[in-house]
Amino acid sequence: AQSVAQPEDQVNVAEGNPLTVKCTYSVSGNPYLFWYVQYPNRGLQFLLKYITGDNLVKGSYGFEAEFNKSQTSFHLKKPSALVSDSALYFCAVRAMYSSASKIIFGSGTRLSIRP
Amino acid sequence: GAGVSQSPSNKVTEKGKDVELRCDPISGHTALYWYRQSLGQGLEFLIYFQGNSAPDKSGLPSDRFSAERTGGSVSTLTIQRTQQEDSAVYLCASSLEGLGDEQFFGPGTRLTVL
8 A cells, every 4th residue: 555654744944954854655666756835825736756767856946855765765855945935745656557546645744934 | 728727716515415526627638636635634635537537536535425527628526415524625636647747736626514
């Protein structure tokens, strides 16, 4: 069975500092991994994804994520946080090679960047 | 249209009534998904369409929930005999076709069952 864990409900970071939002997953076989962001009063937006290839994936708004197969993790990172990064972040996983596989979202991590 | 649209944006109904939620995906997107997001909660997968067929209906909470998609485009999610626990934001998303394609989400329908 597929599952995603976002162990932190909330992450608080000062503006200008690096940020990390954690995600671990469980899936049979190789995964597709995604990060989405939900800004206040706005819909969910795609940030980045890992399918294959380079373990470090770069996405929108200066975010990046590193796929670590041995640790089954896909943590989201940004070198220097902005107040505008404050939002709800979701990690998602899907099994490759299964046309019937659903995408499973984590419970979300609320990122709060203080000025 | 430019993005995924959903209607209505808000729906208030009485317990026991049926409701129908509509999703218009991005033109050309063959995959369509329905999710439910309760207040302060994550996204709960409901159903996935590839074209007009639904390879995965495993997320539908009960037999009161059903969904269909016609013409490989518009989808409707129907909830019969609504209950208060059905109150949530119902999100629709579409993607091009592949399992690795990112999803584009609509603004959601906020359902309130009184």
